[in-house]
Amino acid sequence: MTWIRPELLFALRRWRDACLGVLVLAIGARWVFGLTGGLLHWFGFLIMFVGACLTFLGARRALLLQDGAGLGLVDVRERLITYMSPNGGGDLSIDGLSYVAIRVGGTPREIDQIAEIKPIWILRGQDGELQVPCDAKGSENLLDAMTCLPNIDISLAIKALSSSTPNTFVIWQKKP
Numbered sequence: 001m002t003w004i005r006p007e008l009l010f011a012l013r014r015w016r017d018a019c020l021g022v023l024v025l026a027i028g029a030r031w032v033f034g035l036t037g038g039l040l041h042w043f044g045f046l047i048m049f050v051g052a053c054l055t056f057l058g059a060r061r062a063l064l065l066q067d068g069a070g071l072g073l074v075d076v077r078e079r080l081i082t083y084m085s086p087n088g089g090g091d092l093s094i095d096g097l098s099y100v101a102i103r104v105g106g107t108p109r110e111i112d113q114i115a116e117i118k119p120i121w122i123l124r125g126q127d128g129e130l131q132v133p134c135d136a137k138g139s140e141n142l143l144d145a146m147t148c149l150p151n152i153d154i155s156l157a158i159k160a161l162s163s164s165t166p167n168t169f170v171i172w173q174k175k176p
Contacts, residue, residue, distance in 0.1 A: 017058030025051025063158045064143055070118070070135030076145040081123065083132045092125040094145055098174040099124035102134065102157060105166025119161055122168070134161060146172065 002009070028051050031044030072085030082091040101122045121132040121142055132139055146152055152172040160169035 014062045015058070018055050018062055019058070021051050021054030021056070021058050023051070024054055027051070060154065060158070061140065064140060064161060070133035070137070070139070072133060072136040074132055074136050074138035074142060076138070076141045079145070081130065081142065081145060083130050083136070085136070090128060090130050092123055092127055092130055094148065096126040097123060097146075097149065097172075098126070099170070100146060100149070100152070100172040101168050101170045102160035103131075103168045104160060104163050119163075 004012075025048055028044045028047030028049075031040050032048060071087070072083055072089065075082040075084070079094040080091055081094060083089045099122070102119050103122055104119045119134040121130070121134060121139065123130040123132065132142070143154065143157060147154075149172050154171075156169050157171050160167075160171070163169070
């Protein structure tokens with residue numbers, strides 16, 4: 001038996017990196033603007049910078065994180081994306097990717113059959129195509145793995161995950 005509701009526990013886990021960043025930022029600010037002087041004062045600026053970076057990255061990750069209750073499991077190892085589900089799956093190399101998008105919704109017939117529109121990662125590469133639900137377990141690692149792609153639009157991915165209108169958001173496409 002747990003004393004904390006599962007929704008609250010998920011929210012705490014989701015925002016823990018950003019909260020840690022704010023705490024580190026506050027400690028650095030205390031050293032910079034507090035009564036301390038000397039070397040600790042200057043070291044506080046470095047601590048504040050690290051805290052600001054942790055807060056930014058933690059907030060970005062929290063906005064992309066889904067509940068992990070979707071269909072399937074995503075595993076990213078050694079630049080290989082593997083998706084396993086009861087309906088199939090597959091694997092794609094990050095080096096072989098040519099197209100990355102997030103589709104919100106689907107065909108009008110699909111939207112009528114489901115009560116909630118859930119976003120789906122669409123990954124195309126030399127070896128085929130993967131369609132991964134954004135709420136699949138481990139899908140939060142996809143964006144981390146794809147940060148090596150040149151000119152990937154992370155802000156568009158955040159916008160796509162918060163969108164409720166059916167649309168396809170192209171996050172990255174390989175230049176010919």
